[in-house]
Amino acid sequence: MNNLGTKLTTRDVALLGLLIAMDIIVGKFLSFGVWSVRISLTFIIVFFMAAWFGPIVGGVASAIADIVGTLLMGGIGGYFVGFTISAFIEAFIYGVIFYDKKVSFLRILCAVLINILVVDALLNTFWIMWLYHALFWSIFPVRILKELLMIPIQVILLSIVSKNTVLNTLKNHVRLR
Secondary structure (H helix, E strand, O other): OOOOOOOOOHHHHHHHHHHHHHHHHHHHHOOEEOOOOEEOOHHHHHHHHHHHHOHHHHHHHHHHHHHHHHHHHOOOOOOOHHHHHHHHHHHHHHHHHHOOOOOOHHHHHHHHHHHHHHHHHHHHHHHHHHHHOOOHHHHHHHHHHHHHHHHHHHHHHHHHHHOOHHHHHHHHHHHOO
């Protein structure tokens, strides 16, 4: 069931599967970095999952993408449940801010700031610290610098893709029930 209390249609499930596959591919082939700092464009796919299907369905889809992506494609250090939790929370935040709401610059800025500062900078740094037995303050300065640099990039890219007419047409087809 989606966030409106109605069942997901076959079309919904197919589109979610496509978005999950895209998330995995973008995460594997359009991401770069080292174990403590990674740059990826998967936030765009997660934005669509959550904005189109809501916080719960988007969060579950993002978590599935994290699990399947790590199990199929591998990852630095292997699978770790903490990053799955982060994936769910990131999509949940996007869903709360964008699902059934008009996309605006202020909403994009709020969503990006919350996700980058809370999920990426703090929570993911904690997971890395726990997973690799690193000291928080030894990795946090580099991670927060990367995250601060990503704020304008994410805001600009989400502003562009949210105004794309083809994607908005697809969204309208998804929403027809």
